[in-house]
Amino acid sequence: MLAKLYLGAYFTTFRLALATTPLFGSNFFLRRTAWLPVADTVHRSGLKVHDDLDLTIRLTPSHHIAYDPANRVEISFRPFQQPQTFGLRMVRGLATLAKNWPRSSSTLRWRRKLLNLLCA
Template identity: 40%
Template structure:
């Protein structure tokens, strides 16, 4: 019998059956198995849902287009203490779930995120390009947030933390769901950065056309939180909160009223 928090793994998918099959195979090989795997079918026209069911996953449909809506639907459907999120093209190492659960051993840790290396693409760039991509992402996102960003391909958080912010997150398909979630979780929840060596993802993220689209959505996500979260205002708010409460920042509502 498993001891410790229960674990739900959430995977949004749309028309990505072959990648999903490899991801689910890797989850089956975990040293600490998930209590449930929730695959959110975001209108797939291929066999993604069938692949998920064949692997024993619970398939939850989401008719609203886009990763933000699909991811949120999966988080709402998750039943466990911890929600672990990856993408259909992610391949976790066998100790990914066990290591992630261990990272929540500290009571004040509410979210854990980490990077990855690529499992496909040119062999010479599988580590180099992944490091470069994540360095650029962090350099862009961290100053805007005032703390570490989240990355949806390797992400976990307490279900209680999700319930605290679920009504604030955006579900716009043109925004980045993980960056948006970081804005809201970062207000009053502690984020911890883990090891990148436990996850591999597809290099399609950094292909020129897709990277440009990703960057555009990143900028859109930042602007969606202005003017309340213009960096100097957000930094000052978080700094004041840390001075008044040593554990974690107070929420927006306690400082300037609800949104």
């Protein structure tokens, strides 16, 4: 129950912040052709970067991220056994958004997404 609540909040919050489905490190596939153009732009230093979110920001909006419920992988329950890690996860998420601000702010991402939908 707690895991579903956490993951639901994670995906809802970051879909709103990123205007796309965020990658989730436990289970995502990435083509080499998608990785190579962004490989040198992702933040690789520091412990306060949420690498999944940073990669999501770097890949989008030029790449499509799709959620496929058929591809399921069980994740560790560790984060729910150590409540102090929730704070660290929050700090990493906010720090990642801040590192990519303003180039990739929520407002700009939603504006681009809506313009793409209107122009399609």
